[in-house]
Amino acid sequence: MIDILICDAHLYIDREWEIPGGWIAIEKDRIHSVGGPGQPPPPAARVISAHGRLVTPGLVNAHHHMYQNLTRSYAPATRMRLLPWLQTLYPLWTGLDADSVFTSSYVAMVELLLGGCTTSMDHMYVHPRPRLIDEQFRAAREIGFRFYATRGSMTRAQEDGGLPPTAVVQDEDTIMADCERLASAYHDPGPGAMGRVALGPVSLFSASEGIMRKSLAMAERLDLRLHTHLAEDMEEDDYCLSLYGCTPTEQFERMGWSCPRTWIAHYIYPSSSEIDRIAGAGVSVVQCPSSNMMIGGGSADALDMRERGIRVGLGCNGSATTDHASMWMETRNAMLLGRISHGPQAMGAREALDMATRGGAACLGWEDEIGHLRPGACADLVIWHASDVALAGALTDPLEAWLRCGPTVAGTTIVAGKVLVENCEPTMAALGDILREHARQARRIQRLD
Structure with a gap:
């Protein structure tokens, strides 16, 4: 059983390789497999529906x-x-x-x-x-x-x-x-x-x-x-x-x-x-x-x-x-x-x-493993999110809509098979304390104290 399956997505895998209505499977820190309609995905411990949204490499x-x-x-x-x-x-x-x-x-x-x-x-x-x-x-x-x-x-x-x-x-x-x-x-x-x-x-x-x-x-x-x-x-x-x-x-x-x-x-x-x-x-x-x-x-x-x-x-x-x-x-x-x-x-x-x-x-000299979602690549990817209002009427090309409409943010960001952004929010529990310390340091650096 794979770790994560992302389904119902418009997948941008690499140059000249897109899969409308596709799925992508993650095993540990790697892309395991990808597929489209009519290709049954493997069973997964966790299934994430992209709800038709665009998925790209990180x-x-x-x-x-x-x-x-x-x-x-x-x-x-x-x-x-x-x-x-x-x-x-x-x-x-x-x-x-x-x-x-x-x-x-x-x-x-x-x-x-x-x-x-x-x-x-x-x-x-x-x-x-x-x-x-x-x-x-x-x-x-x-x-x-x-x-x-x-x-x-x-x-x-x-x-x-x-x-x-x-x-x-x-x-x-x-x-x-x-x-x-x-x-x-x-x-x-x-x-x-x-x-x-x-x-x-x-x-x-x-x-x-x-x-x-x-x-x-x-x-x-x-x-x-x-x-x-x-x-x-x-x-x-x-x-x-x-x-x-x-x-x-x-x-x-x-x-x-x-x-x-x-x-x-x-x-x-x-x-x-x-x-x-x-x-x-x-x-x-x-x-x-x-x-x-x-x-x-x-x-x-x-x-x-x-x-x-x-x-x-x-x-x-x-x-x-x-x-x-x-x-x-x-x-x-x-x-x-x-x-x-x-x-x-x-x-x-x-x-x-x-x-x-x-x-x-x-x-970065890293084309073999990052920058694409071919099977075997690092499991670094993004499910993109924009409001329904921003995307209203954008029906023919999800990838053009991704940049022409918006603003667009990461709804889900996965790095090395781990979810680090979920529902448009970072998953780091320490972030609040870090931001408070950052504010203190910024005031010190800018000599505002």
């Missing part, structure tokens, strides 16, 4: 900064572009400690689950105190969330020509020792892993060439993935030209980072030839639609990059630029951006969902 968040939910909608920074925004918030983030990172990560993961995300990376690059990423893994384990930590780093403080204050900058030896420690303690390369580790010097603005090259060498030695921000702001071009005598992409290539183990965030301002080169090198890209629109800095042309062969995922980015962590919202906004840029015929819900599932899994 969405994959390929770029995030979870700690930033401690400074959401911070009033002095709400009308700033990227660089002054960072310079305004960095002094607040110097107050991060173990308790605030644990609570902010916990809240971020629950919020992601409510938005249909079952796997998320996090790019934690602010380290005013040691062992902060350990607290993120503690939160993920308490919740049961599939987590891909990216050990970010900054080495170039303001007095060295970078952006951040000295309090959040570390020396190269300290960074590399902690990267080695985290990989040894938490990186699980095996099937069905609940925790993995990547290396992520933050950007060419704030990370030296030395730390970029050392991170590459360690990633090759330990078989880890690499991540950074690239070509996010036009000022990055001027910075790289003055410091390195080349564009950001050219410096990225010179350092050896242009390779299949790398995925990059934003990539808004490359040249056409640079896009072709990173496509040929196997680099993946994350578009962060809501954050890019909120900060007013443009957005990657995801459709153009996909047509050139780049694997493109989606990300929420920082919870202080996006101010939310809903991958449903990111998927919808990706669809809208694509239609604005290329016309309504170019982009629909299926293309956007492919980026939010398969695309994100490709960024």
Whole structure:
């Protein structure tokens, strides 16, 4: 007998594989089987009726900064572009400690689950105190969330020509020792892993060439993935030209980072030839639609990059630029951006969902097990919910209705075969206490006490 059977669903299994009126069976932490009308399902210990709703793979968040939910909608920074925004918030983030990172990560993961995300990376690059990423893994384990930590780093403080204050900058030896420690303690390369580790010097603005090259060498030695921000702001071009005598992409290539183990965030301002080169090198890209629109800095042309062969995922980015962590919202906004840029015929819900599932899994190097619901995949899925009022009249295409109507939330979210959201509510008993502690920590970080 299988553990969970979901029936009466419109199943989106994978690209070009949908089953109207279908069922999906879960055994332990894996998809056991799928079927449609006329195919009897196996007996199950628990049966969940989807009542005709859409069921998709769990969405994959390929770029995030979870700690930033401690400074959401911070009033002095709400009308700033990227660089002054960072310079305004960095002094607040110097107050991060173990308790605030644990609570902010916990809240971020629950919020992601409510938005249909079952796997998320996090790019934690602010380290005013040691062992902060350990607290993120503690939160993920308490919740049961599939987590891909990216050990970010900054080495170039303001007095060295970078952006951040000295309090959040570390020396190269300290960074590399902690990267080695985290990989040894938490990186699980095996099937069905609940925790993995990547290396992520933050950007060419704030990370030296030395730390970029050392991170590459360690990633090759330990078989880890690499991540950074690239070509996010036009000022990055001027910075790289003055410091390195080349564009950001050219410096990225010179350092050896242009390779299949790398995925990059934003990539808004490359040249056409640079896009072709990173496509040929196997680099993946994350578009962060809501954050890019909120900060007013443009957005990657995801459709153009996909047509050139780049694997493109989606990300929420920082919870202080996006101010939310809903991958449903990111998927919808990706669809809208694509239609604005290329016309309504170019982009629909299926293309956007492919980026939010398969695309994100490709960024994390995890396409074999997550981002689809083929038998044998990790049992990470979502039964989507919208009000009857919102869906009234949407009769012909449940998947288009999922993004075009709404708002839509996760009615049920399952990770590794465990129900973590049920009836649109998280199942974590500790959440109330965590939210109260988060409120206290946010007031402290924002210096409101």
